[in-house]
Amino acid sequence: MTVAYLGLGANLGDARQTLKDAVVCLAQQRTITVLAKSSLYRTAPIDAGGDDYFNCVVKLETTLPVRHLLALCHKIEHQFGRERPFRNAPRTLDLDILLYGEQSIDEADLIVPHPRLVERAFALVPLVEIDAAIVIPQHGRAAALLDSVSDQRIEKVKSPCQCPMLDALSGNSADKGRCE
Ligand code: ADP
Ligand code: MG
Secondary structure, eight states: OEEEEEEEEEOSSSHHHHHHHHHHHHHTOTTEEEEEEOOOEEEOOSSSOSSOEEEEEEEEEESSOHHHHHHHHHHHHHHTTOOOSSTTOOOSOEEEEEEETTOOEEETTEEESOTTGGGOHHHHHHHHHHOTTOEETTTEEGGGGGGGGTTSOEEEOOOOOOOHHHHHHBOOGGGTTOOO
C-alpha cells in the first residue's frame, strides 16, 4: 500500500460537478481507498487563457504501482472527455500524481513529485489543507513554500451541498458538513 496525492483540475463544462464525480470515481476503484479530499478551490489559469479553474487534492492509499496509477488517471480523464488539442488547453479534467509515497521519479513521461507542484498555489494550498505537515521530496515542508505562490489567485469555494460521502472524505474540520 502506498499513500499518494492526486491533483484534480477542470475548467471546461461543469467543472465543479466533474471534480465531485471524479472523486467518487476514484473512491469506487477497488485498488484505491480515498483517505481525504481538500476543499474545492477556484483559481486563475496560469500560462493559458480560458475560464477560471476548479481544483482540489485527494489523498489516497493504493495497491497500484505508480505507472498503473498514471494509466488509471489517464483512463479517468478520457472517460470525462479530456482532449489535448494543444499544450495547457482548457480541460474537462486533469488528474496529476503530485506525490507517490516518498518516491522521486524522473522519467520521460512520469515525474514525481509533479514538476509544477512547488510552483502552483492550486496544488500546494489544497495539499497543505489536508496534510499540514506534508514533506515534498527534494523540497521540504510544503507549508514553507506557500509564501512563494502567494501572488497566485486562489479562493476556497463555499457550497451548501451536504453530500455525505464526500463529507466523510473531507479532512478539513473547519468545513465539516460541506463537500467542497
Ligand atoms: P499537464 O502537464 O498540463 O497536466 P497533461 O495532463 O496533458 O498536461 O499531461 C502531459 C503528460 O505529463 C502526460 O502524458 C504524463 O505522461 C506526463 N506526466 C509526467 N509526470 C506526471 C505526473 N506526475 N502526473 C501526471 N502526468 C504526468
Ligand atoms: Mg495532467
